[in-house]
Amino acid sequence: MNMRLLGLLSVFVIFFSLTGTSPAVVYQYFDDEGTLIVTNIPPGGKRPAPAADERREQETEQKPKAQYPAIRLDFKDDVYYDFYPVTAHTFQEAVMGTNMNGPFEARENKRYAAQTKWKMGWSYKLRSNYRIERPYVYVSPQIYDVQFRSDITVLLPALTEDSSLSAHDNMLWEKFVQGLLAHEHDHVALIKDASFRQEATRKMSALTEMTLDYDPAAVIEDAIRGAVEAQTAKIGHDLIREIKARNDEYDRLTEHGLKPEMRQVFFR
Numbered sequence: 406m407n408m409r410l411l412g413l414l415s416v417f418v419i420f421f422s423l424t425g426t427s428p429a430v431v432y433q434y435f436d437d438e439g440t441l442i443v444t445n446i447p448p449g450g451k452r453p454a455p456a457a458d459e460r461r462e463q464e465t466e467q468k469p470k471a472q473y474p475a476i477r478l479d480f481k482d483d484v485y486y487d488f489y490p491v492t493a494h495t496f497q498e499a500v501m502g503t504n505m506n507g508p509f510e511a512r513e514n515k516r517y518a519a520q521t522k523w524k525m526g527w528s529y530k531l532r533s534n535y536r537i538e539r540p541y542v543y544v545s546p547q548i549y550d551v552q553f554r555s556d557i558t559v560l561l562p563a564l565t566e567d568s569s570l571s572a573h574d575n576m577l578w579e580k581f582v583q584g585l586l587a588h589e590h591d592h593v594a595l596i597k598d599a600s601f602r603q604e605a606t607r608k609m610s611a612l613t614e615m616t617l618d619y620d621p622a623a624v625i626e627d628a629i630r631g632a633v634e635a636q637t638a639k640i641g642h643d644l645i646r647e648i649k650a651r652n653d654e655y656d657r658l659t660e661h662g663l664k665p666e667m668r669q670v671f672f673r
Contacts, residue, residue, distance in 0.1 A: 426533050426626045431634060434526030434554070439645035441638045443526070476579040478561075478586055484593055485556070488563035496574035500581065503562045517661060519585040521592040524556040525645060529609065529637070533629055537619060544615040546633050551606050557596060559589045588662035591672075595651050605644045612636055 434443035480486060491502035503518035510517060533546040561582060564570070570578060617632055659667045 424535055424625075426531075426535070426629060428530055428532040429630060430528060431531055431630070431637070432526065432528045433634065433638060433641055434524060435641045435645050437523050437525075437645065437649060439642035439649070441641065442524070444634065444638075476575075476582060478583065481590065481593065483555075483557075484590075485558045487558055487560050489560060490565045491562045492565045492567050494569050496570065496577040496581075499562075499564065499568070499570065499574075499578050507562065508560050518562060519589050519662075520560045521589045521596075522558045522560065523596050525596065525641075525648075526554045527605075527641070528552045528554065531630065531633055533633070535625065535629060537625075540619050542617040542619050542625060542628070544617060544629050544632070546612055546615060546629065548609045548612060548633070548637070551609060553602050555597060557593055559586070559593070561585060561589070584662065584665065588659070588665070591655065591668065592652055595655060596648055598648070598651075601644055601648055605640055608640045609637055 432443065432445050433441060436442050489506050489508070491499055491506055493499035493502050500518075504516060507516040507518045508520040509515075510520070529548050529551045531546060531548055533544050535542050535544040537543075562585075564578070612633065615629075615632055615636075617628055620628065655671055656662075658671050659665065
């Protein structure tokens with residue numbers, strides 16, 4: 406056999422020793438600590454905050470006295486809002502009510518007047534080629550069409566129907582709640598910062614070569630998918646931790662919104 410024919414045969418063997426997996430869609434979802442909480446299931450969504458003319462009809466049995474606020478607030482379409490009740494007859498009582506009823510942060514053993522809770526995830530498509538050279542499987546995965554998903558809830562105080570503030574105190578209360586919302590919306594902006602998502606996409610796109618131990622009893626396609634998911638789960642964990650650290654730094658600098666003048670310092 407001449408050398409040219411031998412070379413063609415070698416290319417033929419190598420080409421046909423590569424096996425491709427069927428394209429698959431992977432879903433991964435993480436809580437705000439970076440823990441993988443859902444995988445391979447599209448994350449569910451909740452309804453956005455109701456329109457202004459519907460809010461008073463949205464009382465739930467779980468919160469029989471919680472009212473959607475009548476004050477002017479700028480809601481975001483892609484953020485969900487929840488409210489905890491505060492009963493007061495003066496502005497001072499209303500603020501004290503947030504100290505008593507506001508969300509509890511176990512890590513700091515403290516209550517705050519408002520809070521942003523979030524989860525984040527993504528879906529991506531995966532296909533790969535592999536070849537078996539025992540005792541290893543050499544894999545060339547391709548991750549593409551990465552779509553990010555977020556579930557963000559902002560918790561705010563709302564006066565109950567039993568409350569009655571003077572016009573002046575109601576104006577102070579409205580300004581107070583608007584300040585809370587502005588601070589929480591800054592957290593929303595950090596969570597949705599495109600630079601974090603771009604970095605995660607870059608890291609996933611860089612997963613182009615993997616070497617797995619060959620297991621004759623295993624389904625190779627499942628092993629490849631599991632290995633890729635483990636790597637992207639680590640990327641997701643690191644992403645969430647970076648976002649969380651950025652949010653913690655923002656709270657530290659602004660003292661959880663008590664120093665709004667530091668906002669521009671932080672973002673600059």
